[in-house]
Amino acid sequence: MSAATADSAQQVLERCDVLAGISAAADGIERSYLTPEHARTNWTVGEWMAAAGLTPWQDAAGNLRGTLAGPTQDAPILLLGSHLDTVPGAGRYDGILGTLMAIAVVGRLRERGVVLPFCLEVIGFADEEGTRFGRTLLGSCAVAGTWQESWWYLRDAHGVSLHDAFVAFGLDPARVGEASLRGRDVIGYLEAHIEQGPLLQDADRALGVVEGIMGARRFELEMVGEAGHAGGMPYGRRRDALLGASEVVSAVETLARDAGAIGTVGRLHAYPGAMNVIPGRVEFSLDLRAQTDALRDEVWGEIEEAALKAAAARHLSFEVNELHAARATEVAPSLAAAVETGIRATGDAEPLRLLSKAGHDAMAIADLCDYAMLFIRCKDGISHHRDEDVRADDVALALDAFEAAVLAVAHAHA
Ligand code: GLV
Ligand code: MN
Ligand code: MN
Numbered sequence: 001m002s003a004a005t006a007d008s009a010q011q012v013l014e015r016c017d018v019l020a021g022i023s024a025a026a027d028g029i030e031r032s033y034l035t036p037e038h039a040r041t042n043w044t045v046g047e048w049m050a051a052a053g054l055t056p057w058q059d060a061a062g063n064l065r066g067t068l069a070g071p072t073q074d075a076p077i078l079l080l081g082s083h084l085d086t087v088p089g090a091g092r093y094d095g096i097l098g099t100l101m102a103i104a105v106v107g108r109l110r111e112r113g114v115v116l117p118f119c120l121e122v123i124g125f126a127d128e129e130g131t132r133f134g135r136t137l138l139g140s141c142a143v144a145g146t147w148q149e150s151w152w153y154l155r156d157a158h159g160v161s162l163h164d165a166f167v168a169f170g171l172d173p174a175r176v177g178e179a180s181l182r183g184r185d186v187i188g189y190l191e192a193h194i195e196q197g198p199l200l201q202d203a204d205r206a207l208g209v210v211e212g213i214m215g216a217r218r219f220e221l222e223m224v225g226e227a228g229h230a231g232g233m234p235y236g237r238r239r240d241a242l243l244g245a246s247e248v249v250s251a252v253e254t255l256a257r258d259a260g261a262i263g264t265v266g267r268l269h270a271y272p273g274a275m276n277v278i279p280g281r282v283e284f285s286l287d288l289r290a291q292t293d294a295l296r297d298e299v300w301g302e303i304e305e306a307a308l309k310a311a312a313a314r315h316l317s318f319e320v321n322e323l324h325a326a327r328a329t330e331v332a333p334s335l336a337a338a339v340e341t342g343i344r345a346t347g348d349a350e351p352l353r354l355l356s357k358a359g360h361d362a363m364a365i366a367d368l369c370d371y372a373m374l375f376i377r378c379k380d381g382i383s384h385h386r387d388e389d390v391r392a393d394d395v396a397l398a399l400d401a402f403e404a405a406v407l408a409v410a411h412a413h414a
Pocket of ligand 1: 128129357358359360
């Protein structure tokens, strides 16, 4: 690896540190959609895009885009990127690293005067995590042209609708369709991302090539019983919503695990929430993923049945609100081959292939064009946590591999 690549990796990591300072929370990283932190991040990263030779602009959905013109006005487009938003209590690399790497690679190609047969467009997607409105991949769905009118009524924890948040951010909801690339000549989308799991580390590899991304569904669930006195109300007459929800939480693990799927209850609120009051209502979330949509849906059916049974036994009602569904996707063989070529160029003769259990903007972009992904080892597989970490030498290898992947795509389209 050259000294220039090591410097470039160092710069990418320093920029991740800068963005870690743009946070709504004083004691951790939190940047969600259509917030002041989102706006500040777009300004900051836009300046880095401009320094790399890209023309930065914010699209009609709040995504940050940077364009490098191709040989002709009507040249096809190759998309590169990842996301700039975070979960609450996030690490500093999930999404951010891939976006900043894409900018760095464009800067390196431009400095060397490499002429490509396509336009490059780097996208820092504005909402991959769904932290604010529950529905994930809003930014990439806008680019893929799959935005749905019903989403305008989604509300955040303070009751602000997505429509009103757009207006407050300075965006015009009526123009969201202008973010779409549908109908344009898009060759494909390449995304680099930390693995968010331990497989590369366990295999002693810095980089891997993604084979596909698990399908996911997200639900808001509710058990309703009756609040009452924690001392006076006998067990036989209680309608404790938290006990009902707890049975569902356990069933999620058992049923998903037995079937080879992954289910997580990441949020649970019991009301009215006092130590001496029986919980009368519980709201809880479910994130469900599997390699195939059929398996994921089958497990959901089993979870729903277990929940209805638990509710009936305790005289509770059970409500389901589905917030998000994304189909399982497979990478395009030709683009994945370009990523493999890139990894081989770094000295790994047989790149490890991995299925992504984490969701990515590529899932939404798959409705627009082909995609492929490069995974980068992260320490102990930790992600969605402040201890998320990567090695500088891995990032340097990843930059070389990502650049070589772009050149391999260029070669195939020459
Ligand atoms: C995105 O980070 C996900 O939840 O997989
Ligand atoms: Mn994430
Ligand atoms: Mn991510």
